[in-house]
Amino acid sequence: MFPSSIRTRLTLWYLAVQTITLAAGAVVVYGLLARSRFERIEARLDVAVHVSASSLEHEIQEHGSAALGEASFRGVLPTIHHLTFPDLALAVARDGVLVAEKADSDGMRIPAAAIPTATAALQARAAPPNGTANWSDNGWRYAATRVRINHDHFYVFVGGMPEREAAQQTLAIRNVLLWSLPIPLLLSAAGGWWLARKSFAPVNVMMDAVEGITASALDRRLPEPASEDEHARLARTFNHLLERLESSFEQQRRFMADASHELRTPVSVAHTAAQVTLDAPHRTEAEYRDALEVIEAQMQRLSRLVHDMFLLARVDSQALPIERSKFYLDEVLDGCVRAARVLAKTRNSSIEGEAWNESPCCGDESLVRQAVMILLDNAIRHSDDGATVGVSLTKTNAGAPAREFYEITVSDTGPGIPAQAQEQIFERFFRLDKARSRRAKTSGGAGLGLPIASWIAKAHGGTLRLAESSERGSTFRLSIPVDGVSAT
Ligand SMILES: Nc1ncnc2c1ncn2[C@@H]1O[C@H](COP(=O)(O)OP(=O)(O)OP(=O)(O)O)[C@@H](O)[C@H]1O
Ligand SMILES: [Mg+2]
The missing domain is CATH 3.30.565.10 (Histidine kinase-like ATPase, C-terminal domain)
Known part of the structure; x- marks a missing residue:
């Protein structure tokens, strides 16, 4: 059953609208965050694979051959690059064969299976030279790029990082959103209730005043708020109605009093004439005639009066x-x-x-x-x-x-x-x-x-x-x- 109090209904509506708005906002925020949760990891991985690609290129050029360059790069990668990218693992492969690698700070390495996956991902996405492919596997996020050095060999650079941190962040945000939602909702429900209560307070005052107004106390009026709002207008309109009612009641009362007074006179005159005449045992014909003339005149007056009153009563009830x-x-x-x-x-x-x-x-x-x-x-x-x-x-x-x-x-x-x-x-x-x-x-x-x-x-x-x-x-x-x- 829907609550009968307007105040409760208003509060519930207010709460419903607020809930929908806030929930929709939270869903949108969460969705956007969830979508961009890998963006930071990917950006780091992207930088790492490209930096190591230029590093290898530099080594090969410096040593004049791929084999020497690769040998030197094998030393550089776990030392120098580990300082720059300690939290991610890197692996470099040439023609599917591992050339160099570095573990992340937990000692985790890029699994051997990631190399063919990277090659397949780069081919599937038709990544342009130096372009990056990203994918997730087994709780890790990967980025890979393929670079051709000295028009010679194709090298695949794979960077990987556990997704754990990003996932934890998203989860934390979701929890914050979930737990923070009820607080503004409760506040707005309380605010709505207070507002509705305040708005309807003058109506309650008016209702109490109206209850005291009866047909015999039509001179009472509703208190008119000083403001110019709807409540003031309602009270004013009601007071005008009361004024009209009072004056029409007063008119009716006067009409009834006057009418009964006017009706009483001919009736009592006729009654007296009949009584006086009948009081004596014998009357002459002239005396009876006189009495009947008086009675007839009073009856004539009475009937005219009744006719006129009936006509006015029909006028008042708009039935004429x-x-x-x-x-x-x-x-x-x-x-x-x-x-x-x-x-x-x-x-x-x-x-x-x-x-x-x-x-x-x-x-x-x-x-x-x-x-x-x-x-x-x-x-x-x-x-x-x-x-x-x-x-x-x-x-x-x-x-x-x-x-x-x-x-x-x-x-x-x-x-x-x-x-x-x-x-x-x-x-x-x-x-x-x-x-x-x-x-x-x-x-x-x-x-x-x-x-x-x-x-x-x-x-x-x-x-x-x-x-x-x-x-x-x-x-x-x-x-x-x-x-x-x-x-x-
Ligand atoms: N032509 C008139 N000259 C002087 N006074 C008049 C005239 N017409 C009306 N009045 C005054 O106005 C009053 C009201 O007139 P109205 O016709 O309503 O009532 P009434 O003649 O007294 O009674 P009813 O018409 O109901 O028999 C009269 O009582 C009378 O005092
Ligand atoms: Mg007249």
Whole structure:
């Protein structure tokens, strides 16, 4: 099984790579040394055979004949040359017959069999005159050369030395390599382990910190290292994630608290109305009717609330599909204004709208209708009785690259929205004046209309803005792209 800790795995990888590299290096070094181990011996042998060749040539020339020269050389070789080359044995042969020889410092001589071997080796390698042939035999290394002196006889000079020393050196080097390899390997494994441990230390600290973070302790953050390395980036990214999570949890918590509060009110009002009515044994029909009207109004409010909350829940879970189709925005607006006039009548308000140009549009017709209705509903319900609501539809070019938008403007003559609350009105469950909203005879608002309308605009790639608001009234502007390309 492969170890599960990254630290151990890294160390093992590091060790494996180091082992392969060092072993390959050692093999190469050893190979090169093994190949050149005879080079030094051969160089000495080469010099020795050539020096003795010139020495013989000199003797023959000095004595005027081969026989005399050879006789003198027989004395020179074991004496003078032994001083120069004490550690190697030399033998000289003419036509296969030994002429002179010298032993090495151990008294070892060139074996008689080496002469024919040298002759064969020189012939086999087609060695040029004065060229050298080398070979090994029975633990010895040999070098031989063939020289013709005075255009007369061919002499073969053979030098030999035990290989023992070179072999011992190679063996020593091999042992040094073998024994020295584990030390750097151990050092590098320890270094790798230390490095991995040091590198992962911040991760361990972060893991400990993460373990302490729960849904109820989302305000905790990971310690951010001062460096600019990957760990710092990881901690920062994680902290950003925590921030987003915390704010989304907080939003959810607020939503739940607001939602339960809003749901409780109509339920308790209906419950009380029913209880009070049922408490007395007999009630008139008018009293029952009144109670049922209260209950019906609360149920209506409740059902609208549940519908809006369900819609927002689907928006949050991205489970609300945009069903795009082609439709005429002017017709939708027309329908909305007609429906809103029914509500306006109850408040003695009026809705003014011109005859709009034909406005073909693409998007989710029922969602666009809902957004317009939310604006009209607000304009009527949040204005005083007898207010005037104006509706207009225009086409504009905006954005980069320029795109065509339909702009629906809904303005009223209501009390307006204070500057500090203008941002908040788009938040869920936000109401400027809760008492004022409930004043309406129809169901009281929960503060979900504008967030829904705002989402509908965004889902179509458009916007919903409070264009203007003062004590003389407010103007909301809903922009929807003509081609209705969805931004979600
Ligand atoms: N035209 C307007 N004039 C004055 N105040 C407004 C207007 N439109 C919205 N508001 C303020 O913004 C708040 C939020 O509006 P929103 O439509 O989201 O909720 P609501 O109308 O109170 O309830 P709901 O729409 O869920 O029935 C309102 O309670 C109101 O105080
Ligand atoms: Mg509303």
